[in-house]
């Protein structure tokens with residue numbers, strides 16, 4: 797169990813389309829560390845590249861709502877369809893102290909694997925659909941600041957520059973094989 801450093805806006809790994817996971821053997825340890833990290837930061841979702849890992853993996857915990865009764869882990873996720881529209885404010889652990897109104901489809905059809913490799917296609921709505929879209933954006937190199945108008949983004953320019961300036965001193969990309977070898 798370990799709390800990892802969260803990568804902040806300005807770090808290039810947040811702009812990467814993350815690689816599919818093919819070796820599932822290291823996942824239990826990585827996922828446990830990601831949950832420790834997310835809970836420590838009081839987040840409800842976390843994508844692997846937010847802790848410096850280039851892999852299509854994210855975790856979400858919305859057990860404070862009626863929408864899920866356990867924390868969720870999604871591997872090799874892909875949103876295959878979406879419909880409807882909703883606007884809601886979102887924060888991001890990689891962009892501290894910034895909250896933005898983000899417009900997204902309200903419902904999604906989502907294909908993913910569980911950490912044991914099982915394949916699923918399921919439909920989601922509400923907060924869970926929003927959280928999945930936020931994390932899948934991360935895993936495709938997209939952040940909430942890209943989901944608002946240039947005018948809104950401009951209002952945060954100074955704050956973003958400040959975050960980016962500090963980000964470069966922090967986390968480097970991790971190599972899962974080395975870090976998680978027995």
Ligand SMILES: [Zn+2]
Nearest residue numbers: 887888889890
């Ligand atoms: Zn985020």
